[in-house]
Amino acid sequence: MRSTILATLSLLTLVSCQEASPEKVGPYTLLSPRERLIRLSVDLRGVHPTEEDLVAISENPDLYEDFVDRWMDDPRFVARMGEVFNERFLTRTADSYGVSVEGVDGTVVAEAIGNEPIKLVERIVRDDLPWSEIVTADYTMANPVLARAYNLEYPSGQTGWEMAHYKDGREHAGILTMSTTWLRYPSMGGNANRSRANAVSRMLLCDDYLNRPLVLNRAAVDQLTISPEDAIATNVSCQSCHSTLDPIASHFFGFFIYDDQEFTENPLVYRPEREEAWREFSNRAPGWYGTPTANIREMAALIAEDQRFSDCAVQTVVESFNQRTFLDEDWEELMAHQDAFEAEGLRIRPLVRSVVTSPAYMAGSVDDEILAERVSTVRMASPAQLTAIVEDITGYRWEFGGQDLLTDPNRGVPVLLGGIDGRTARARNYSASVGTLFTQERLSWNAAWHVVTTDFAIANGEERRLLKYVQADQGPDEAPDRFEAQVRFLYNRVTGKPLPEKATEVEDIGELWRQVRSIEGSPEKAWAAVVSVILRDPSVIYY
Numbered sequence: 001m002r003s004t005i006l007a008t009l010s011l012l013t014l015v016s017c018q019e020a021s022p023e024k025v026g027p028y029t030l031l032s033p034r035e036r037l038i039r040l041s042v043d044l045r046g047v048h049p050t051e052e053d054l055v056a057i058s059e060n061p062d063l064y065e066d067f068v069d070r071w072m073d074d075p076r077f078v079a080r081m082g083e084v085f086n087e088r089f090l091t092r093t094a095d096s097y098g099v100s101v102e103g104v105d106g107t108v109v110a111e112a113i114g115n116e117p118i119k120l121v122e123r124i125v126r127d128d129l130p131w132s133e134i135v136t137a138d139y140t141m142a143n144p145v146l147a148r149a150y151n152l153e154y155p156s157g158q159t160g161w162e163m164a165h166y167k168d169g170r171e172h173a174g175i176l177t178m179s180t181t182w183l184r185y186p187s188m189g190g191n192a193n194r195s196r197a198n199a200v201s202r203m204l205l206c207d208d209y210l211n212r213p214l215v216l217n218r219a220a221v222d223q224l225t226i227s228p229e230d231a232i233a234t235n236v237s238c239q240s241c242h243s244t245l246d247p248i249a250s251h252f253f254g255f256f257i258y259d260d261q262e263f264t265e266n267p268l269v270y271r272p273e274r275e276e277a278w279r280e281f282s283n284r285a286p287g288w289y290g291t292p293t294a295n296i297r298e299m300a301a302l303i304a305e306d307q308r309f310s311d312c313a314v315q316t317v318v319e320s321f322n323q324r325t326f327l328d329e330d331w332e333e334l335m336a337h338q339d340a341f342e343a344e345g346l347r348i349r350p351l352v353r354s355v356v357t358s359p360a361y362m363a364g365s366v367d368d369e370i371l372a373e374r375v376s377t378v379r380m381a382s383p384a385q386l387t388a389i390v391e392d393i394t395g396y397r398w399e400f401g402g403q404d405l406l407t408d409p410n411r412g413v414p415v416l417l418g419g420i421d422g423r424t425a426r427a428r429n430y431s432a433s434v435g436t437l438f439t440q441e442r443l444s445w446n447a448a449w450h451v452v453t454t455d456f457a458i459a460n461g462e463e464r465r466l467l468k469y470v471q472a473d474q475g476p477d478e479a480p481d482r483f484e485a486q487v488r489f490l491y492n493r494v495t496g497k498p499l500p501e502k503a504t505e506v507e508d509i510g511e512l513w514r515q516v517r518s519i520e521g522s523p524e525k526a527w528a529a530v531v532s533v534i535l536r537d538p539s540v541i542y543y
Helices: 002-016 033-045 051-059 061-071 075-089 106-126 144-150 179-184 194-205 218-226 228-234 236-255 296-305 307-322 328-343 348-356 383-394 434-455 480-495 505-520 523-535
Strands: 028-030 140-142 162-164 363-366
Touching (some): 033 051, 033 061, 033 075, 033 348, 051 061, 061 348, 075 106, 075 307, 106 140, 106 179, 140 144, 179 194, 194 236, 194 307, 228 236, 236 296, 296 307, 307 348, 480 505, 480 523
Antiparallel strands (some): 140 162
16 A cells, blocks of 8 residues: 555656646637646536546647547536526526416426427537527427426427427417526516517627616607607607517517406417507517517518628627626627638537637637736636536535525535526626635535545545545554555545645645644544645636
8 A cells, every 4th residue: 555655656746747838829828738628627627637637648748639629529518508608598596476387396397397498409509409409499399397387299108308389379489488497587568579679689799788888868858758658759869779679579469468356367378369559669670680580480580681690699708718898999809710610501510610729719818918908818607617626626515405506506616606687686606705715615515524534434545535544543654654654645636736845835734734633632523624725726717
């Protein structure tokens, strides 16, 4: 065993000294091959690479693109892309909207409802379909719970997410005809589906009408107060938006509910007889930016051909992977990825490949001061990524009431970690907060105690997940070689970065172990403290 420990120490020390000098591409200084691969793995799969993969990339950095292709075939990549587009669609809100299924817990129903549009995204990515499928699909996606909730035609004998169909007379047009979409973005009375039209623009064109500048004089304000529809129809300022917004809104009156104070109308039912109700409200015939349309499917076809639709898909992926909002100054960079997207038939995988192989994505620093102000060189793990990283390393998932605490929008924890809940928090926060650090601390302690109790219950150290080189009572004084090997292994496994030969962390962790054992009288708690501290390394949440 001593020879194994010494060999481990030698290998980890050797690996820490093998990184080549930084590579530069234009104004970008790229991350080291190991750091680059960690970023890629977290973004494509939500977990860190194995040590074998990290050693391979250190020895041959040219393998990077091979890893890109391999990991885009990983099922976890499909789920990651669902997470990316949920940041645009915002349908995972943990809200059941009053919909229930007999014998099924409400949280399960809410999860199924929120996933209807996202599972279509995942099917598009998994089957390498063109992105236009998001609005032209002549089906929806459902599992048995959603099929019962929405009374869908669902394949008999299936148990997972499958293609399904509505039975209430609506024509299918991807997310444009999903009940989830219009439960999430409701409209009643005088709003006349305008909020829904704006949701279409925001989700598919990255253009939020509510963010547009608007100047109204006093006369216009008075007119809006007295007769809103007349003001909208005649005021130039109002028409700057409503001339295009209202024709989009006119498509959705089949989903429309009049002012229903008693909530007697079923919001899940499509009503074809109301399709002409736009005549009662805006009196604007359905259309898409000046082109008349007869129904939602015709509008969907025009959306799929709209350059802004393609641009928005690119913007969504690029902003998520680079964790920054793109500005007009970034248009040239965005267009390089747009070309790759369009050249491959609007497929998501070539777009992602273009993004993750670009110097801006792989940058660890930027020489140009102006460019450095808007290019992010550090990434922050999302709540879903953090929970997957920690579970992959430790085997522990922090759950409460059967739900993942880090990703359940009902608990508020995702927002503490900089994530979204789909309603009040609608955009990621990439800066650390007190809530972020507090949550990581609690997560790390729980995961560490799980590691100690499960690993030390296994007699054979080689079969353990993390505590492979020590027994519970072997600390820095009892078995210094074993202790050092264990600490170095933990840092390497948790952060993906071996400690330098003369790192002070081994000595510092040794002192921590001594103090905790002295205070608590328990070597197990001392080891839990060690694992917890290492799990709180910034490299776990920042990559």
